[in-house]
Amino acid sequence: FKPWRGLIETYRPYLPVTEATPVITLLEGNTPLIPVPYISQQIGRGVKVFVKYDGLNPTGSFKDRGMTMAISKAKEEGAKAVICASTGNTSAAAAAYARRAGMRAFVIIPDGYVALGKLAQALLYGAEVIAIEGNFDEALNVVRNIAETYPVKLVNSVNPYRLEGQKTAAFEIVDVLGNAPDWLCIPVGNAGNISAYWMGFCQYHSLGKSDKLPKMMGFQAAGAAPFILGKPISNPQTLATAIRIGNPASWDKAWAAKEASLGEFNAVTDEEILDAYGILASQEGIFCEPASAASVAGLLKVKDKIPHEITIVCVLTGNGLKDPDCAIKHSNNQVKSGVKPDLSIVAEAMGF
Numbered sequence: 001f002k003p004w005r006g007l008i009e010t011y012r013p014y015l016p017v018t019e020a021t022p023v024i025t026l027l028e029g030n031t032p033l034i035p036v037p038y039i040s041q042q043i044g045r046g047v048k049v050f051v052k053y054d055g056l057n058p059t060g061s062f063k064d065r066g067m068t069m070a071i072s073k074a075k076e077e078g079a080k081a082v083i084c085a086s087t088g089n090t091s092a093a094a095a096a097y098a099r100r101a102g103m104r105a106f107v108i109i110p111d112g113y114v115a116l117g118k119l120a121q122a123l124l125y126g127a128e129v130i131a132i133e134g135n136f137d138e139a140l141n142v143v144r145n146i147a148e149t150y151p152v153k154l155v156n157s158v159n160p161y162r163l164e165g166q167k168t169a170a171f172e173i174v175d176v177l178g179n180a181p182d183w184l185c186i187p188v189g190n191a192g193n194i195s196a197y198w199m200g201f202c203q204y205h206s207l208g209k210s211d212k213l214p215k216m217m218g219f220q221a222a223g224a225a226p227f228i229l230g231k232p233i234s235n236p237q238t239l240a241t242a243i244r245i246g247n248p249a250s251w252d253k254a255w256a257a258k259e260a261s262l263g264e265f266n267a268v269t270d271e272e273i274l275d276a277y278g279i280l281a282s283q284e285g286i287f288c289e290p291a292s293a294a295s296v297a298g299l300l301k302v303k304d305k306i307p308h309e310i311t312i313v314c315v316l317t318g319n320g321l322k323d324p325d326c327a328i329k330h331s332n333n334q335v336k337s338g339v340k341p342d343l344s345i346v347a348e349a350m351g352f
């Protein structure tokens, strides 16, 4: 038995760290690649579908992979404070890792559009939270300017160490499957994660760890789908607040990944996202946040053109507990309340 030591130690030869880098880790990574038999059966054709459940990272999202790298490098460079714009998950991860490293964490969020769990995390981890009257894209503009003027390190995914950390999710998938999958389905917001996965698959492929590269299938919410419209949008809208983004910072990298992998971008409606979110929870026992379910919603949307016998991985980027309001509001299931603590009354409420 070898205990997991976090992704920097595990993948050290493939990451831009040296002996001088202080490793700030919460033992992130090593998340499960879970088979989803109900969804596989819906697709049929001998297709095998797995989900990479990155909601099981220490702060509940894939952002921890990027943050262990970004914060370790910021610490190495002597930073005393970090800043990010965020729809919520980046802020939770930045706050946790920065505070662990003894740094201040400033997070700039779009007022009213951050899920409750994420806000709760940022506050308790000790971030200094500033809500702006504007959306994520506007928040990102502000923090980019602030990081150029004031002594704070930017830890959004435009910080190259973020993608270096996030690419390790692709390594883990190849390590488990023994090869790359045929398709990778992934939600797209600011477009950093799809770019990071592609980096990881290409790096592992060039090291001979896989003999193929996956088709990169990126899915945006229909109300926040600049890649499908072919241009940035100024007023993105979706209930999947994590990907409520109109002007992705990693535009060019994500397009290059799609082109090189012969992949596709597609949009999924909020209704399709909620359907996939419900299926994952009620049929597979997997609770992810709404934005994450966009990967499965997208897969189900294109199901008629999936080749036979292929292996598909859908990335579930965040934990369902991040957004309890959405779960309660959109579940068909109701609590039976006001039931007296009596055997026959409870039995009756159970339908016996």
Ligand code: F0G
Pocket: 061, 063, 085, 086, 087, 088, 089, 090, 091, 157, 187, 188, 189, 190, 191, 192, 193, 194, 242, 243, 289, 291, 292, 317, 318
């Ligand atoms: N899924 C979740 C749960 C996210 O939080 C994000 C991005 C994405 C998918 C999209 O990833 O931006 O790399 O394309 N969240 C950022 C944040 C924007 O601030 O937490 P992406």
